[in-house]
Amino acid sequence: MSTTYSISDLARELDITTRAIRFYEEQAMLNPERRGQERIYSAKDKVTLxxxxxxxxxxxxLAECKELIELYDPGHGNRKQLETFMHKIAERRAQLEQQLLDxxxxxxxxxxxxxxxLAALVTAQA
Incomplete structure (x- = not known):
C-alpha cells in the first residue's frame, strides 16, 4: 500500500501551514484525492510540495515552480525538466549577482x- 498523508500530516512534516497547502491546491499545483471533505495526499504530492x-x-x-513540476515526465525521463532547471538557476544567479552589484x-x-x-556638521560647528 502506498503512503498517504492528511493535510495536517504534510503541514507538520514540511513545516508549512495547511492554508499554504490549500493555496498550492487552488493554484492547480496539487491534486489530492478526496474522501468526502478529507484531502488525501500522495507521496507524489509530498515531493511536489x-x-x-x-x-x-x-x-x-510560483509560475516557474509550476513550469518545472509540469515538465517532469516519468515515462520519458526528466532531461527537459533538468535542462530548464539549469537555465532558471543560471538566470537566478545572474539576477542575484546584479543585485549584489546594486x-x-x-x-x-x-x-x-x-x-x-559629517563634513557639513563639522563645518556647522565651527
Whole structure:
C-alpha cells in the first residue's frame, strides 16, 4: 500500500501551514484525492510540495515552480525538466549577482552621503 498523508500530516512534516497547502491546491499545483471533505495526499504530492518550497527558497516564482513540476515526465525521463532547471538557476544567479552589484553601489553612495553630512556638521560647528 502506498503512503498517504492528511493535510495536517504534510503541514507538520514540511513545516508549512495547511492554508499554504490549500493555496498550492487552488493554484492547480496539487491534486489530492478526496474522501468526502478529507484531502488525501500522495507521496507524489509530498515531493511536489518539497519542490515548490525549494523553488521558493531559491527565489523562483510560483509560475516557474509550476513550469518545472509540469515538465517532469516519468515515462520519458526528466532531461527537459533538468535542462530548464539549469537555465532558471543560471538566470537566478545572474539576477542575484546584479543585485549584489546594486547593493555594493548603494553602499558606496551611502558612504559618500555620510561623509558629506559629517563634513557639513563639522563645518556647522565651527
Amino acid at each position: 518539497k519542490l515548490i518550497l525549494r523553488g521558493k527558497r531559491i527565489g523562483f516564482s 547593493i555594493q553601489q548603494m553602499q558606496l553612495e551611502l558612504d559618500t552621503a555620510e561623509e558629506r553630512c
